[in-house]
Every structure is written in structure tokens, then in C-alpha cells.
């Protein structure tokens with residue numbers, strides 16, 4: 664497998680259009696999309712998400728949401744990664760913000776995988792891509808996600824409404840760039 668990021672237990676790789684069944688399967692579980700509000704209702708929609716949202720980010724920004732596999736058996740467990748989007752609220756008032764995100768199959772929860780993958784994505788963003796700042800957001804009730812952001816040493820900025828939903832917003836500043 665051609666991985667972009669390797670951690671102790673995980674491999675992160677680029678998604679391809681062939682991964683539509685994996686994205687579809689992941690979003691099929693209502694518990695997985697409980698706080699993300701974007702269930703994918705069929706394979707065509709999964710293909711569209713890959714083609715129009717996930718894959719274009721790789722060429723545009725050199726990063727994106729990456730497929731996550733467990734290293735020892737190469738099982739797909741979800742995605743984690745960075746996404747460039749227009750800055751909003753505590754993310755900033757102009758330009759783009761880089762958002763950290765993650766979504767795992769339920770069977771992979773509770774093993775520290777999200778934290779391991781998220782931490783590696785932040786490190787990659789700072790060390791390899793020279794990004795100045797990474798933002799993380801989660802709904803206040805999404806305790807697991809908030810815990811991941813905290814365990815990645817992200818700094819809490821405050822609560823705000825983003826796209827009509829309450830969000831807790833966190834940031835990490837690149838320690839290698841002197842402002």
C-alpha cells in the first residue's frame with residue numbers, strides 16, 4: 664500500500680474512486696453520522712463525494728481526508744485528515760482554514776486510533792506542509808471527538824455556531840513557524 668502517513672499502528676493513504684463502497688459503508692451507520700449530519704444514501708452519492716469533495720483536495724492542497732488502515736492486517740477503518748475550506752468564525756475572517764477531521768467505523772472506536780491518526784495528520788501538516796494553523800471543530804455533545812482534539816493538544820478557542828450547528832472550536836499553531 665502506498666501510504667502518505669505511517670504511525671505505530673496505522674497507515675493513511677489517498678482515497679481513489681474505487682473506494683466508494685468503503686465510504687458508503689462507513690456512512691451507513693447512523694451512530695457514525697450522528698454528529699456529522701451527512702449520511703450518504705447510496706453508492707452514487709459516495710462516488711460523488713469522492714469525486715467532487717475528497718479527491719480534488721489532494722491536487723489543490725497536497726492534503727485531504729485520507730483512508731485509514733490498520734497496519735497489521737490492512738483493514739480499512741475509516742478516514743482522517745485535513746481539509747481546506749473558507750475560513751469562518753473563530754477559524755478566521757478571510758482566506759482558507761485547514762480543518763482536522765476523522766470518522767471511523769464503530770468497530771474501531773475506543774482503541775486510540777482516532778487520536779493516533781489525528782495527531783499524525785497535525786504533525787504532517789506542520790512538518791511536511793508548513794501549514795501555519797489547523798482548526799478542529801466538534802459539536803458540544805460529541806464527547807469522543809472533543810476528547811480527540813484535546814488529546815492532540817489543541818487549544819480551545821470557544822463555542823460558536825457553524826453552518827447552523829453549535830460547535831466547539833480548537834486550534835493548533837505550527838510551533839516551527841515564528842509569527
Ligand SMILES: CC(C)(COP(=O)(O)OP(=O)(O)OC[C@H]1O[C@@H](n2cnc3c(N)ncnc32)[C@H](O)[C@@H]1OP(=O)(O)O)[C@@H](O)C(=O)NCCC(=O)NCCS
Nearest residue numbers: 695765766767772773774775776777778801806807808810
Ligand atoms: C470521534 C471518533 C473518531 C473517536 O474515535 P476513537 O478511535 O474511539 O477515539 P480514541 O480511541 O482515540 O479516543 C480518544 C479519547 O476519547 C474518548 N472517547 C472516545 N469516544 C468517547 C465517547 N463516546 N464518550 C466519551 N469519551 C470518548 C476515549 O476514551 C479517549 O480518551 P481517554 O484516552 O482519555 O480515555 C469516533 O467516535 C467516530 O468516528 N465518531 C463518528 C464520527 C465523528 O463524530 N467524527 C467527528 C466529527 S467532529
